[in-house]
Amino acid sequence: MAFTTKASIASFGGKLLKLTHVSSSTGTDMAVNVFLPPQALTTPPQKVPVLIFLSGLTCSPENCSEKGFLQHAAARRGLAIVYPDTSPKGIDIAGAKDTYDFGEAASFYIDATQPPYAGIYNMETYLTAELPAALFGDAELGAWLDPARVSITGHSMGGHGALTLYLKNPGKYASVSAFAPISNPTRCPWGEKAFAGYLGDDRDEWKKHDATELLAGWVGRDLKALIDVGTGDNFYKQGQLLPENFEAAAEKAGVTGYEVRYQKDYDHSYYFISTFSDDHVEHAAKYLGL
Numbered sequence: 086m087a088f089t090t091k092a093s094i095a096s097f098g099g100k101l102l103k104l105t106h107v108s109s110s111t112g113t114d115m116a117v118n119v120f121l122p123p124q125a126l127t128t129p130p131q132k133v134p135v136l137i138f139l140s141g142l143t144c145s146p147e148n149c150s151e152k153g154f155l156q157h158a159a160a161r162r163g164l165a166i167v168y169p170d171t172s173p174k175g176i177d178i179a180g181a182k183d184t185y186d187f188g189e190a191a192s193f194y195i196d197a198t199q200p201p202y203a204g205i206y207n208m209e210t211y212l213t214a215e216l217p218a219a220l221f222g223d224a225e226l227g228a229w230l231d232p233a234r235v236s237i238t239g240h241s242m243g244g245h246g247a248l249t250l251y252l253k254n255p256g257k258y259a260s261v262s263a264f265a266p267i268s269n270p271t272r273c274p275w276g277e278k279a280f281a282g283y284l285g286d287d288r289d290e291w292k293k294h295d296a297t298e299l300l301a302g303w304v305g306r307d308l309k310a311l312i313d314v315g316t317g318d319n320f321y322k323q324g325q326l327l328p329e330n331f332e333a334a335a336e337k338a339g340v341t342g343y344e345v346r347y348q349k350d351y352d353h354s355y356y357f358i359s360t361f362s363d364d365h366v367e368h369a370a371k372y373l374g375l
């Protein structure tokens with residue numbers, strides 16, 4: 086297969102595959118983990134729906150695979166989980182490793198237009214075109230993964246990624262959910278820094294990658310979205326997440342079918358994610374026909 090298998094680990098009756106492949110979008114090796122539930126691993130193999138999980142700042146495919154607990158419900162419901170990486174890695178770009186919120190592991194899941202990131206940080210193209218084509222077209226993986234049934238979720242920067250890729254590509258994903266998403270990046274310090282660095286100074290360009298701004302294109306539609314935010318999340322308190330702005334924009338656009346839950350005392354960590362991961366898998370399962 087086009088993927089190299091680095092590990093195959095038994096998990097909840099299924100298998101977690103740790104894979105790498107060469108990406109033409111980024112020009113680098115990309116890591117991706119794939120959890121196959123027991124329902125897929127039959128003879129002959131069974132195609133199962135897929136939930137993509139996009140991770141947050143500083144992460145790799147490992148963080149959520151190890152402590153997000155998505156595999157628990159996914160194994161019960163018969164869903165595969167795909168954990169892509171957060172950015173191209175191992176490239177020598179000056180400054181890219183200097184801070185936790187920009188550069189390596191902080192791609193914001195967009196295609197950068199500014200040097201030195203342009204041409205390398207093409208995460209939107211990678212996630213929406215190259216990776217699905219590689220996974221579903223693969224002789225082995227393609228026997229387990231159903232290209233017609235895909236949903237998306239994510240945490241923090243990955244919540245921003247999940248919401249924006251969903252809103253930019255109507256019909257591509259059956260539903261969306263997010264844990265502590267950066268909901269209005271054009272108006273928070275993390276987003277302003279990332280968008281200035283990757284996209285330049287034109288704030289109208291930034292808005293094309295902001296979930297709150299993108300809601301204007303969804304007037305009157307059913308969003309099929311679940312969002313959880315912890316009230317004890319320091320990044321929420323610092324104004325990095327701004328879920329209220331997303332809610333206000335959704336209300337203004339008259340969209341339906343979304344729920345934003347404020348979970349008392351929960352922080353930004355994987356203790357928060359693992360507590361509510363069953364709900365997010367259930368949300369996806371509902372729209373994936375399970």
Ligand SMILES: N[C@@H](CCC(=O)N[C@@H](CS)C(=O)NCC(=O)O)C(=O)O
Binds near residue numbers: 142143144185240354
């Ligand atoms: N200062 C923190 C900020 C980054 C952070 O909290 N990242 C979140 C996503 S925005 C995370 O999932 N970190 C990795 C982990 O908890 O396993 C750090 O460097 O770890």
